[in-house]
Each structure stands twice: as C-alpha cells, then as structure tokens.
Amino acid sequence: MSLPDVPARAPRSPDEELLGAQLPTVRADLDDGQRTARATEELETGFRTLADLGRAISIFGSARVPQDAPEYALARETARRLGEAGCAIITGGGPGLMEAANRGAQDAGATSVGLNIVLPFEQAPNPYQDIGLLFDFFFTRKVMFVRYSSAFVVFPGGYGTLDELFEALVLIQTEKIDDFPVVLVGVDFWSPLVDWIRGRLVDDALISADDPALFVVTDDVEEIVRTVVHGCAQQWALPE
Template identity: 55%
Template sequence: MTSESSPRARRQGPAMLRGQAVPPTTTDQRLLDSRGPSDWLHADPWRVLRIQAEFVEGFGLLAELPKAVSVFGSARTKPGSEEYELGMEIGARLHEAGYAVITGGGPGIMEAANKGCDDAGGLSVGLGIELPFEQKLNDYLDIGMEFRYFFVRKTMFVKYSQAFVVLPGGFGTLDELFEAITLVQTGKITRFPIVLMGTEFWGPLLDWIKGTLLPKGTISPEDPDLFHLTDDPEDAVRYIVEGHTRAEQELIERRAQAAAAEEAQD
C-alpha cells in the first residue's frame, strides 16, 4: 500500500512523510518527552520561531516610535575624535529638527549620535546585534534592543527610519549604505533621503561609482543622485527635512488628483 493511510505514511502538519522519512514518534510525543538531547533547539524549524519572535518583539517595541533617522558609522571611532564630535552634532541637530535618532546601539559613531541626541533631550534608540565578541549597548539610549539576526535588525532600521545618515565606517557601514541605496533604487522604499557625511572619506567611493559603474552601464544615470554628500551637519539635516517636505507635498497632490479623477467619473 502507498496511500497516506499506510503505516509507512504519515501526515505531519502540512507535510506528508513516507517510508524511511516517517519518524518513530509523533510531534507531540517528542514535545512532551523531556528526556533526550537538546539538539532541537538549534534545528531550522525552531530557528524560524526565534526569527518570528524577533520580528514580533521589534515591531512591538518600535511601533509607536515617532519619525526617526538612522545614523551609521564605525564602532571603532574614539571619543574626542573629529568624527565622534561630528556624530554628536548630527544626533543633536536631528533632535532639533524633530527626529528620533536610531543607531546600531554600540560604541564609536553609534554612541556619538545617541549621546548627541540624548544630551539635547531627544529620543535615542539603539538596535544592537549579538556578536562573537562582546559589544554592549551604549549608555545613551532611551530604547534599546539586541537582535540575534542581522536581517531582522536591518528590517527594523528601514521600517522605522525616514532617512539614513552615514558617517565614515567599515564593512558593516557599507552594507547598511548599499542596502538602503538598493531599496530606494528598486522602489522598495520611497521618500528616503540618504546622506553621506565626509567628502574626503566618501569622495573616492563616489568617484568610482561615477567613473566605473556609470560608464559600464551597471547603474542608471540618475542613480548617483540617490544620495547626498556633505561635510556640514546643518546641510545634512536640511536635505532630509526638505526631502520629506517635498515628498509630503507630492503625496498631497497625488491624492488630490486621484480624488478629482474619481469625482469626475461620478
């Protein structure tokens, strides 16, 4: 017999198992049996639940967050350095413009932006990540959360930020930068200003983008305009505010046009 009612065939939730794939015990037997190894804690189906839990916890924690800007940069930047001071100024100015500040919650530029925002009386948020080496959340957070999974954390940055400000950093900073640029380029997110702080640091990257990618045709002519390069914190915040104001006005106009078209049809 080869039907699903055969002793060698079993339904296991949405799956159907036959032959050697049929386990010797049922799912609830294994759940209620407290004996045996704990390898199941590290199995992929259990990881799915952990991933789901991280999304639920993150969404729940940040759902009522006001409009916010994420600030990225190196965790290795030392307090007192020029870039650390720049991060603090950016954090303070973003608060003054009405934004909460979100960072990766660690040291360096992340700490600087959180500190600048916190010192100015703003809402400071840190989204940390579990790493092989110890890196605790910094001391300037009103809201902090540590994630197991990079991709869950990155989703939170994008979902709850209205812009990115990117200061000098390493591979992690580049990853976050190009993730944001790709999402804007492909239309996955809109009304999302991206600012690069530091012309000396980021200039060679932009030269390569315009001098290599553009001539090769691997990006569109308008793609280099997806981000704004500056050394001035005031200019950076102004670019973000003006971008949002312009986008909101365009949204109002589109809604008005849609309403007028619907009224004309009636």
C-alpha cells in the same frame, strides 16, 4: 575524489545556526520552524517596541572611532540638531560613532534608540539609549532600520556601515521602499567610492546615470539637517 568528512560541532550563534544549517559542521536540535520562530519573535518584539516612535533618522558609522575624534563630535552634533528638529535617532547601539549619535539625541531630549546585535567583538551597548533592543540576527535588525527610518545619515565606517548603505540604495533603486534621503558625511572619506561609482558603475552602464543622485555627500551639518528635514517633510506630507 570525494570530500572529506567534517566533524560536527555546535553552532557558535543563532544566526550561524540559521544561515549555516545546511553545512555538516553546523548541527542543532532545532527544525526550520523553530529556527524561523526565533527570527519572528525578534521582528514582533521590534515592531511592538518601536510602533509609536514617529519620525526617526538612522545614523550609521564605525564602532572604532574614539571620543576625541572630530567625526565623533560631528556625529553628536548632527544627532543633536536632528533631534531638535523633531526626530528620534536610531543607531546600531554600539560604541564609536553610534555612541556619539545616541548621545547627541539625548543632548536634544529626543528619543535615542539602539538596535544592538550580539557579536563576539566591538558591539558593547553604549549608555546613551532610551530604547535598547538586542538582536541575534542581522536581517531582523536591518528590517527595523529601514521600517522606522525617514532618512539614513552615514558617517565613515567599515563593512557593516557599507552594508547598511548599499542595502538602502538597493531598496530605493528597486522601489522596494519609498525614496528617502541618504546622506554620506565625510567628503574626503567617501569621495574615492563616489568616483568609482561614477567612473565604473555608471560609465560601464552597470547602474543608471542618475543613480548616484540617490545620495548626497557633505561635511556641512546645515546641509545634512536641511536634506533630512526636507525629505521627512515630503515623506510625512508635513510643512517644512
């Protein structure tokens, strides 16, 4: 039994063209060198734009949280406090909790960075950015988050938020990057996941017993700021 022929169609986006180029349904007039050149251009633009950013904290969270939600106010306050501590704030540049964090950075007079990505929904750039970059590729955008961050602060979110969180934990666990603070904000939201990590991954010996210590879970802005500032001081060899 053979597979049916699939009609060719144009790729819907540059990342689909790159990642799905082996599929018969995705065809474009580009060779692999041209495809990788697009990604290289995004990396070089990001490196050039953010080269002098200094200490920065990436704040992640859902694009779907409205402005009147308590999580929005907490993300804005957290970003303001971290900005006052001398850190730039990096977000995904979209609405919801990303907007709240960029807004909090501007409240503090700190540099507010948005790493926007072209998506068919959700990702409209928020107006609270001093530096805005636009990416076609998720992986080039992820490089910017890790390369220029001294800590990750992760508010409640969906698949995208979880993706950034676990990618950071993998990089730290495997020593691909220096250990930096990872703070999960929202005890009620994150506790079921943390219980599963400890009750299944640790108990089944799928991760080490001390791997859950790679992150902190809290609702307290003071603890967030203290954890991040302490981690930045160690990473940058600066007095706390």
